[in-house]
Amino acid sequence: MELKGKWKLYYFIDGSIKINSMEDLKNSGIACVPATVPGNVELDLSAAGVLPRDLFKGNNIRETERYEIYEWWYETTFIAEKPSELYDVYLHFAAVDCFADYYLNGIKIGHSENMFLPNDFMVGDQLLYDQVNTLHVNIKSPVIEESKIEPDVSTISTSWNRSSKSSNVRKAPHSYGWDIMPRALSAGIWRNVELQYKPKYRFTQLFFVTKSITGNCAHVTLCYDTVLPIECLNGNSTLIIDAECGDSKHHSEHTITFKSGKLDFCIDNAKLWWPKNYGEPNLYNFK
Template sequence: MKNIYFIISLLAGVTLLISCSGEGKQVVKKELTGGWEFRQAGTEKWYPAEVPGCVHTDLLKNKQIEDPFYRMNEKDLQWIDKKDWEYRVVFTTNRSFQKMKHKEIIFKGLDTYADVYLNDSLILKAENMFREWKADISSLLKEGSNELRIYFHSPIKMGLEKLEKNGYPLPAANDYSEIGGMGDKRVSIFIRKAPYHFGWDWGPRLVTSGIWRPIELQGWNEAHMEDLFIRQDHITREQAEITALFTVYSDKEMPAMLSISDNDLKQVLGTREVQLTQGYNTFDIPVKISNPRLWWSHGLGE
């Protein structure tokens, strides 16, 4: 049988660099992970929260609910998805970050219906668990202390509105609406949210909400990297041939240098001088790696 190999962690620790003419072109990033609090909307007491995470795990850690996976506790916790929830954090930015020309906040995963406020100003409304959200906060971000607050609407309430607006039900065999106390009103089909949250034959119905992926502040000046995709072209034991596909956004036309390197090996894998145009730009850099680490299915290799 012919063996098929794949690269494992071939570019672990990859760094991406855009070096443009002039000074002050570096991208600055900061994750907002610590110091979060949450509460049931309309109540006064805030509890410590873990981000990334979700309402159910935060309630459990604060001893506000019993273990959802123990005995029949699942049925006693169906009230959670009928409530709205709020998360907040206070964070600081320094003068060097404030000097960046563009200041953005990136939400890599909000579950699901969320109104996001920065310093009490609405910056975005999310309604899809499966995508990233980005907002320009240049005019709202202050040097020093800032407050980010996220209001999560009950996915059940939002789903019921969509069901009523649709006028007739749609099939959703996984949706254990009866456990949720909703009779035959299956709303999962109307919501851009993980279907298994609504129950399945292999798991409980826990329709949660929360910040399920990191939140990141990003400051940049003339240009920054929007996306990187690694395409594997050819692989043998001796050599891997891949292509790094870059998407770069630029404020203006200017020359730039793209570089891709491996931090583990302390080695530059490829560079390319490019001419950026205003808007989105796409480029590729071919890379060859000697003696790549290969991925094998269980029991067939290292």
């Protein structure tokens, strides 16, 4: 279930107001504007008339600099259906910029410090099923968070902006300003948010590689990672492979002894993938 669209955005100087509970956001007279997710705080402030409508005109972008020491609280609500016992429930954040804490129904569920990486938080025990759930994302000022980190002053010698501000923060470097880019030290939930239902027992990664071909036989290696309970390991589980491409079929069964690993098998009468003008680009369906 996608949680993109209209959210609320509260903002104030980082640390100037103590938030002890989510009710403090509503009861402390904190500034609030509508927000769009995915998006970023400057565009939301611009849409609300707090910042100029056209941030790329003249020196308008400079007006965003005073918000570099602000913290931001995103808020939305949603209703979740209760899954079967065979599924776990996760909140998936594709990317958040940058120092963020996550709260579901007032309970902290996670933390992140990288604007480029996705984050998944298991929330099955915190959700209120078939009721209204409230989700908050608190994004801290990157300037203030960076000031808490002891710098390696040797990195300043190669720094464009004459400081160590960006050397320890996993943000887009150009946001600190380059010779051809204005400084725009943004924040926000800049990629999608989803409530995901995943099978309790599942593959998380699969990778097939054809190692060699002997006659009509293709020697294939499968590398895998799974989510499995402890009782299914130590040789108590079987991985079944079925592959098909036209009249070429394969079936094999393999005992697995750990959550991740690799195994080898051969496909007889293998159909090959040929480049354009050399033959058919055959592909196998695996399950």
